[in-house]
Amino acid sequence: MSCPMYKDFTRECIERFEEIITISNIDVCDSDRYKECPFYRILNEPEKLCEYADKCLHGKTIWTSSFERIMWISKTYCFSENKVNCERHKVMKIGKATPEGLRVDGSRIELKT
Numbered sequence: 001m002s003c004p005m006y007k008d009f010t011r012e013c014i015e016r017f018e019e020i021i022t023i024s025n026i027d028v029c030d031s032d033r034y035k036e037c038p039f040y041r042i043l044n045e046p047e048k049l050c051e052y053a054d055k056c057l058h059g060k061t062i063w064t065s066s067f068e069r070i071m072w073i074s075k076t077y078c079f080s081e082n083k084v085n086c087e088r089h090k091v092m093k094i095g096k097a098t099p100e101g102l103r104v105d106g107s108r109i110e111l112k113t
Contacts, residue, residue: 003034013039038074
């Protein structure tokens with residue numbers, strides 16, 4: 001079984017998440033694992049998603065990770081009660097701007113400009 005967002009050699013989710021093209025593992029789209037894909041889940045289960053996910057997903061930090069890591073992050077934080085332990089969530093919850101390069105675990109990465 002493959003992802004229902006997959007059709008005509010492109011995916012509907014690419015329309016919303018253009019960056020996915022550079023990190024995506026199309027093998028996930030063409031398997032039963034598509035249900036684990038964070039982009040599929042965002043489009044199909046928006047009510048379960050962290051309220052700050054749109055801000056995270058459109059920053060540079062998340063796109064420096066591999067697709068498998070993004071899947072892990074979304075499962076561990078974005079779509080779970082554990083989101084309150086996400087360092088990015090904590091910063092946004094108090095109304096501050098998330099520093100670029102801040103990861104969910106609080107570590108920092110150097111972003112190339």
